[in-house]
Amino acid sequence: MKFLARKGAIGGTARLIAKQYNRYRRIHGNKDEMPDYAIYRLIIMDRFKALPNESQEQHLKDKAPKFSGLSELVREILGVEAGYYENTFENQRMFNEIIHEELLKKGVKESDL
Numbered sequence: 001m002k003f004l005a006r007k008g009a010i011g012g013t014a015r016l017i018a019k020q021y022n023r024y025r026r027i028h029g030n031k032d033e034m035p036d037y038a039i040y041r042l043i044i045m046d047r048f049k050a051l052p053n054e055s056q057e058q059h060l061k062d063k064a065p066k067f068s069g070l071s072e073l074v075r076e077i078l079g080v081e082a083g084y085y086e087n088t089f090e091n092q093r094m095f096n097e098i099i100h101e102e103l104l105k106k107g108v109k110e111s112d113l
Contacts, residue, residue: 001091006098009082014074014099017043018106021070036112040064040073047077056080069113074099 005011020043028034041064048057060076067073075096078084084095103113 002094002098005095006102009078010095010098011102013078013081014102015106017070017074017077018103018108020046021112022107036069037065037067040067040070043073044077053080070103070108071096071099071113074103 021039024034024039024042028039041061044057044060044064048054060073060080063076064073067076075084078095084092087095100113104110
């Protein structure tokens with residue numbers, strides 16, 4: 001199951017979010033001028049351009065300032081899109097490992113997770 005989750009929605013979402021975060025952080029390197037939550041909001045807006053869902057988008061944008069890091073952003077996106085929180089605690093723990101590993105593989109700093 002871990003292999004499928006890594007290659008499917010869990011790993012794919014983490015890789016895409018990492019790519020977007022790295023791109024925005026390269027453009028806006030100063031965290032004082034462009035804090036992470038502002039980048040999270042940009043990522044969320046990008047995400048919902050392809051598949052518009054205004055209520056889900058607004059829900060995530062409202063929560064963005066409270067996210068503890070990029071891992072939480074990925075989990076919350078998966079929560080609204082794929083029922084992440086409907087899984088067992090054991091599966092959520094496995095998914096968290098995958099998210100963490102995939103973000104690190106894409107060059108996201110541990111401190112940004």
